[in-house]
Amino acid sequence: MTINPDAKMDESQNGTEVYSTDPLIVKSTYSIDYIHSYAQDSEFFRALGKKKLMGSRCKKCHYGFATPRSHCMMCGAETEWVELPTKGKIHSYTTCYFGSEVFLPQTPFNLVLVEFEGFDSLFMARLIGAEQDDMYVGMPIVARFKRLQSFSPTDVYFVPAKGSEKKPAGNVKKKKR
Amino acid sequence: MKHKGRKVYMVSGGVTKFAKSTPDMDFRLRVKKAFDYALNDVGLTLNDIDGSVASYFSDHFQRQLMSGIMVQDYLGLTPKPSKRVEGGGATGGLSFQTGYEEIASGRMDTCAVYGFESMSHVNTWKGNEFIALASDTNFDYPVGGFYTGYYAMMAVRHMHEFGTTVEQLAKVSIKNHENALNNPYAQSPMKLTVEDVRNSPMVAYPLTRLDVCAMSDGAAVAILASEEKAFEITKHPIEITGIGTGTDTMRLADRPFGKVPLLPNEKPSDYKDLKYPGIHSFRAGRSAAKEAYEAAGITDPLKELDAVELHDAYTSSEIQTYEDLGLCKYGEGGQFIEEGKSKLNGKVPVNFSGGLLACGHPVGATGIMQGVFMFWQLQKTIKKHFKSDKLQLNNPKRGLIHSHAGTGTYVTVSIMEVPK
Numbered sequence: 001m002t003i004n005p006d007a008k009m010d011e012s013q014n015g016t017e018v019y020s021t022d023p024l025i026v027k028s029t030y031s032i033d034y035i036h037s038y039a040q041d042s043e044f045f046r047a048l049g050k051k052k053l054m055g056s057r058c059k060k061c062h063y064g065f066a067t068p069r070s071h072c073m074m075c076g077a078e079t080e081w082v083e084l085p086t087k088g089k090i091h092s093y094t095t096c097y098f099g100s101e102v103f104l105p106q107t108p109f110n111l112v113l114v115e116f117e118g119f120d121s122l123f124m125a126r127l128i129g130a131e132q133d134d135m136y137v138g139m140p141i142v143a144r145f146k147r148l149q150s151f152s153p154t155d156v157y158f159v160p161a162k163g164s165e166k167k168p169a170g171n172v173k174k175k176k177r
Numbered sequence: 178m179k180h181k182g183r184k185v186y187m188v189s190g191g192v193t194k195f196a197k198s199t200p201d202m203d204f205r206l207r208v209k210k211a212f213d214y215a216l217n218d219v220g221l222t223l224n225d226i227d228g229s230v231a232s233y234f235s236d237h238f239q240r241q242l243m244s245g246i247m248v249q250d251y252l253g254l255t256p257k258p259s260k261r262v263e264g265g266g267a268t269g270g271l272s273f274q275t276g277y278e279e280i281a282s283g284r285m286d287t288c289a290v291y292g293f294e295s296m297s298h299v300n301t302w303k304g305n306e307f308i309a310l311a312s313d314t315n316f317d318y319p320v321g322g323f324y325t326g327y328y329a330m331m332a333v334r335h336m337h338e339f340g341t342t343v344e345q346l347a348k349v350s351i352k353n354h355e356n357a358l359n360n361p362y363a364q365s366p367m368k369l370t371v372e373d374v375r376n377s378p379m380v381a382y383p384l385t386r387l388d389v390c391a392m393s394d395g396a397a398v399a400i401l402a403s404e405e406k407a408f409e410i411t412k413h414p415i416e417i418t419g420i421g422t423g424t425d426t427m428r429l430a431d432r433p434f435g436k437v438p439l440l441p442n443e444k445p446s447d448y449k450d451l452k453y454p455g456i457h458s459f460r461a462g463r464s465a466a467k468e469a470y471e472a473a474g475i476t477d478p479l480k481e482l483d484a485v486e487l488h489d490a491y492t493s494s495e496i497q498t499y500e501d502l503g504l505c506k507y508g509e510g511g512q513f514i515e516e517g518k519s520k521l522n523g524k525v526p527v528n529f530s531g532g533l534l535a536c537g538h539p540v541g542a543t544g545i546m547q548g549v550f551m552f553w554q555l556q557k558t559i560k561k562h563f564k565s566d567k568l569q570l571n572n573p574k575r576g577l578i579h580s581h582a583g584t585g586t587y588v589t590v591s592i593m594e595v596p597k
């Protein structure tokens with residue numbers, strides 16, 4: 001017989017963090033390890049370890065993607081892997097002084113969208129070696145690769161090209177109004 | 178696209194006051210309050226509602242999946258038909274349009290669209306992280322991981338292409354926070370100067386804290402009905418005469434550099450050298466406007482719209498959206514605010530309520546809140562609901578509401594009109 005009218009549930013010694021009793025507000029924690037597959041994007045992340053920045057080009061309409069995708073958004077055909085130049089230009093930029101919790105310790109950091117000769121779309125990356133006021137649209141920049149790969153898009157980052165200092169005037173095209 | 182369904186009307190609405198945190202009420206009770214307000218305003222009971230649409234963005238904020246059915250259950254709407262709709266920041270607008278489709282298709286005669294978000298259960302920077310998970314987690318999230326950063330790059334490019342200035346951005350913030358002074362539902366009404374906006378902490382250049390909307394807890398409900406039912410329920414229903422939805426690539430980096438899809442009041446020569454949309458404009462906003470204008474028969478939006486409630490999560494987005502909606506040409510958005518054309522007494526008041534910047538942005542509720550405020554505006558019942566008629570426009574006949582998801586991936590435009 002397994003019937004036991006005196007059965008007692010085990011007590012937890014963990015305790016609960018309580019912020020307020022009315023309304024009752026308690027702390028609850030959630031964390032998880034994902035088994036994340038880069039799937040058809042894998043080659044991009046592998047190539048960063050060989051100091052190669054990979055994009056893709058449509059086999060049919062030849063649209064060039066600086067951020068690779070395995071099928072073309074213009075015509076739906078398959079694309080093939082192609083190496084990007086390591087030199088590009090700033091298409092746009094910002095400096096983030098705040099961010100998501102995981103990135104807060106890295107602030108301030110620069111984000112750039114990079115344009116490459118011969119490619120139709122852009123690539124987003126971090127830029128170091130320049131501050132907010134140093135950056136400008138059209139600034140020549142160069143890709144660099146981390147020595148220790150973490151298989152993240154941040155294995156590649158950009159720095160200003162030599163001699164890319166802002167000229168005193170005329171960098172920003174402004175329409176008269 | 179031609180819309181061939183039945184006519185759809187909005188008959189009532191309700192909104193809770195948006196706040197940073199309301200721990201004494203959970204999302205179910207907040208929706209219940211907005212829902213009861215809407216029912217009571219026109220004397221409806223639960224039996225009068227045929228079904229519903231649940232609008233909320235993130236399961237992460239509360240670590241509760243299926244929040245939609247929990248609201249359906251709490252409101253007493255089970256076992257009636259319902260579904261959840263989700264599309265980032267445009268969740269509210271998409272849900273509003275799903276409600277429209279339920280009526281237009283003839284499936285329902287009355288539909289309650291309820292939206293909510295509880296963002297206060299995590300701190301602001303964790304919240305930003307959750308929101309950033311709505312960007313491509315292979316290529317974008319690990320690099321930037323911050324929507325304000327993405328929008329900041331769009332703003333920088335808009336400034337580069339068109340000469341838009343940070344002072345013009347600040348003027349959007351000033352206008353919307355000031356409008357909110359007379360909106361009792363708003364989270365952060367304020368009187369500001371350009372200096373206040375520019376001197377507040379920089380979040381991501383050029384956007385300061387006062388260029389960016391806040392996170393909120395809140396709920397909003399819109400009740401939609403068929404023509405026959407609508408006029409049974411109220412003497413003053415508001416017709417929804419057109420809906421439009423546009424989309425764009427998930428990654429900003431993938432946006433093409435093509436041609437502007439023209440509105441009837443534009444010509445190809447207006448944009449000879451403009452590469453579109455690039456990252457300076459929201460192609461989805463333009464597509465949504467085009468579809469909605471065709472359905473509603475609008476050919477000159479600036480003349481034919483009396484009020485606009487648009488998705489100003491960032492001051493820069495409001496300026497970009499003036500252009501997408503064709504209130505001015507591409508490149509003239511900065512000038513549009515500078516000249517006061519979108520002010521309460523301007524050519525077309527934009528965000529008379531205070532918008533997201535001043536009302537707050539409990540994501541799933543936001544697009545529906547816009548519908549409710551526009552409904553009251555067109556019904557001329559602002560005084561009744563706001564306890565002040567300062568935001569009531571003189572004789573508004575037609576309004577536009579606009580809802581927008583991260584970097585312009587989903588955008589909705591819906592046209593609301595006083596029935597002729």
